Amino acid sequence: xxxxxxxxxxxxxxxxxxxxxxxxxxxxxxxxxxxxxxxxxxxxxxxxxxxxxxxxxxxxxxxxxxxxxxxxxxxxxxxxxxxxxxxxxxxxxxxxxxxxxxxxxxxxxxxxxxxxxxxxxxxxxxxxxxxxxxxxxxxxxxxxxxxxxxxxxxxxxxxxxxxxxxxxxxxxxxxxxxxxxxxxxxxxxxxxxxxxxxxxxxxxxxxxxxxxxxxxxxxxxxxxxxxxxxxxxxxxxxxxxxxxxxxxxxxxxxxxxxxxxxxxxxxxxxxxxxxxxx
Amino acid sequence: xxxxxxxxxxxxxxxxxxxxxxxxxxxxxxxxxxxxxxxxxxxxxxxxxxxxxxxxxxxxxxxxxxxxxxxxxxxxxxxxxxxxxxxxxxxxxxxxxxxxxxxxxxxxxxxxxxxxxxxxxxxxxxxx
Numbered sequence: 001x002x003x004x005x006x007x008x009x010x011x012x013x014x015x016x017x018x019x020x021x022x023x024x025x026x027x028x029x030x031x032x033x034x035x036x037x038x039x040x041x042x043x044x045x046x047x048x049x050x051x052x053x054x055x056x057x058x059x060x061x062x063x064x065x066x067x068x069x070x071x072x073x074x075x076x077x078x079x080x081x082x083x084x085x086x087x088x089x090x091x092x093x094x095x096x097x098x099x100x101x102x103x104x105x106x107x108x109x110x111x112x113x114x115x116x117x118x119x120x121x122x123x124x125x126x127x128x129x130x131x132x133x134x135x136x137x138x139x140x141x142x143x144x145x146x147x148x149x150x151x152x153x154x155x156x157x158x159x160x161x162x163x164x165x166x167x168x169x170x171x172x173x174x175x176x177x178x179x180x181x182x183x184x185x186x187x188x189x190x191x192x193x194x195x196x197x198x199x200x201x202x203x204x205x206x207x208x209x210x211x212x213x214x215x216x217x218x219x220x221x222x223x224x225x226x227x228x229x230x231x232x233x234x235x236x237x238x239x240x241x242x243x244x245x246x247x248x249x250x251x252x253x254x255x256x257x258x259x260x261x262x263x264x265x266x267x268x269x270x271x272x273x274x275x276x277x278x
Numbered sequence: 279x280x281x282x283x284x285x286x287x288x289x290x291x292x293x294x295x296x297x298x299x300x301x302x303x304x305x306x307x308x309x310x311x312x313x314x315x316x317x318x319x320x321x322x323x324x325x326x327x328x329x330x331x332x333x334x335x336x337x338x339x340x341x342x343x344x345x346x347x348x349x350x351x352x353x354x355x356x357x358x359x360x361x362x363x364x365x366x367x368x369x370x371x372x373x374x375x376x377x378x379x380x381x382x383x384x385x386x387x388x389x390x391x392x393x394x395x396x397x398x399x400x401x402x403x404x405x406x
Contacts, residue, residue, distance in 0.1 A: 004323035007315075043332040056365050057308065060300045060372075068297035070283025070290065078376060078391050085398040092402075138387070143284030150284025207300075207369035208395065212402050214366045219341060219406025221334030225358035226327060229315040232365070236308060 003226060010040060011230040018058060018238020023245065024258045027206075028235050029055040029178045030114055033107060034265035037278065042227065044100045044278055048176030049222035052214045054235035055178045059206035061239060066200035073142050073197055076155065076187070077204045080165045084183075084209040087169020092213035095174050096220065104273030107175050111266035114181045115259040134158040144197050153194050161191040173213035178206035292379040299375055303368030311361025317354035342404065370399045 001009075013035050014028070021028025029051055036047035066072050095103065135141055135155040143150040164186035168179040183202035187193045193201070217223055272278045281290045338344040339359050348356025377392035 001326070002324050003327050004319050006327060007319065040329070042329040045332045046329050053362050053365060056369065057304055060304045060365075060368050064297045064300035064304070067293050067300070070281065070285055070293060072293070074289070074293065074296070074376060075388060078373075078388060078395065081373075081395045082391060082398075085395055085402075089398065089402060145283045150282065152284065208373060208399065211366045211369040212399055215399070215402030215404075216406050218363070218366070218403075221336075221340045223339075223359070223362060224329065224335065225314070225339060225355045225362065226318065226322075227329060228362055229311050229318070229358045232311060232362070233308060233315070236304070 006040070007226070007230040010036070010227070011234040013039065014054065014231045014234025015238040015241075018054075018235035019242045019245075020238075020254070020258050020261075021058070021235075022062075022239040022242025024118070024255045026114070026118060026255075026258060027055070027178050027180050028058065028238060029176075030111065030181075031262065031265060032231060032235065033176055034111070034269055036227070036231070037104075038265065038268050038272070044103055045222045046224045046227055048095070048103075049214075049217045049224065050228040050231040051176040052210050052217060053223065053228045054232045055172075055176070055210045056207050056214060057232050057236045058239040059178055059203050059210070061236065062243070063200070063204045063207060065243075066203060069145065071144050071196055071200040072204045073140070073144075073155075073193065073201050074204070075138070075142070076140050076191070076193065077201045079138060079140070079158075080162060080183075080186070081205055081208050083162045083165035084169035084172065084205055085212040087166040087171075088173035088209050088212035089169075089216065090166075091170040091173025091175075092216035093173075094170070100278050101273045101276055103174065104269050104278045106171075108266045108268075108270035108273060110171060110175060110177070110179075111262050111269060115262040115266065117181050117185070118255055118259050118262075129154070132156045132158070142197075144194060151194070153197070154192070156192045157190045161186045164190055169209055169212075172206075172209045173216075176210075176213075176217075178210060180206060288383065292376070295379075296372055296375060299372055300368060303371060304365065307361045307365035307368060309361075310364055311358050314354050314357030314359075314361055317352075318358055321354050341406075366403060370396070370403065373399060 017028035032051040033047045036042040140155040143152045168182035172179045187198035338348040345359045380388040
């Protein structure tokens with residue numbers, strides 16, 4: 001197979017990943033690395049480099065729309081980006097020390113956690129109560145648009161959220177993913193932000209987090225232009241198409257399909273990591 | 279004066295600028311990568327690649343100065359890599375823009391927070 005044929009196939013795979021990721025709201029980044037390593041037999045380091053690039057493209061594209069609509073909490077995002085960028089640099093540094101086998105095993109476990117997380121029901125938090133001292137000092141409380149007009153909300157447990165974000169940054173830098181699942185966990189579960197604010201602020205932060213480790217990977221030679229180019233354009237086109245087609249799709253069934261794909265890839269990554277076939 | 283989101287008008291103005299910056303950054307980066315990619319296909323499309331063994335990248339494709347000099351020499355792979363560097367630079371420019379916006383609002387705590395993030399990103403992109 002020559003460069004042209006391979007690029008077209010990779011573009012198609014990335015397109016499907018971007019489309020599914022956008023339709024399910026889970027992001028396509030998490031299946032790019034398994035797709036490249038398991039299907040196209042690409043070295044996991046090149047796969048992580050290409051995946052990071054695609055993650056920056058889709059998150060920045062989506063964040064552009066959300067931030068304009070006023071869902072994103074820019075102060076919360078900016079504050080937590082301190083934790084995710086330090087984490088991402090830590091992760092990129094650690095990635096240079098451990099063997100690809102270890103990365104494959106961690107990747108498999110993160111895939112399983114993501115699939116499990118998508119099947120869980122979410123609970124919308126009740127507003128009110130005593131304002132949080134740290135959140136007040138950092139002026140994090142804000143509001144977001146709803147059909148009944150602007151809805152005010154309070155932010156809680158900032159140090160806990162900050163700590164989880166550091167872990168999200170490490171995973172992003174180590175595995176080349178956006179780790180949106182962990183970011184939403186920190187904001188939705190720990191900091192009690194409304195779900196829509198959590199997902200959009202997570203998206204807002206993913207580009208910065210991924211850019212922090214992408215710089216390191218560029219200098220280390222992990223970013224192969226021949227591979228990153230079809231992946232980046234494919235995921236971007238898929239994500240744009242998904243955003244347009246979204247109103248016509250039944251998401252629960254798609255989420256189930258996506259979760260199944262993620263579980264299959266998780267076991268494959270774990271198996272290859274354990275047997276050293278990576 | 280407030281808006282549909284309940285955010286002050288001054289903040290909403292910043293949000294519009296940030297949104298535009300992100301959109302333009304991604305579009306420009308994708309366009310540059312596409313031009314480089316088409317040139318790459320016409321020059322190297324019939325080669326047989328091997329990505330199964332990790333060899334890293336030459337200096338031209340793994341440093342900012344290498345990418346710029348390669349682009350000036352119209353090297354297709356370097357043009358693709360320039361698109362990727364522009365893409366990595368888009369969130370960095372966004373952090374710079376929010377830093378300036380916080381400074382205009384005299385919100386010094388968030389100027390400091392943005393400056394820390396900007397310093398970390400610059401370090402990563404330039405020093406690696």
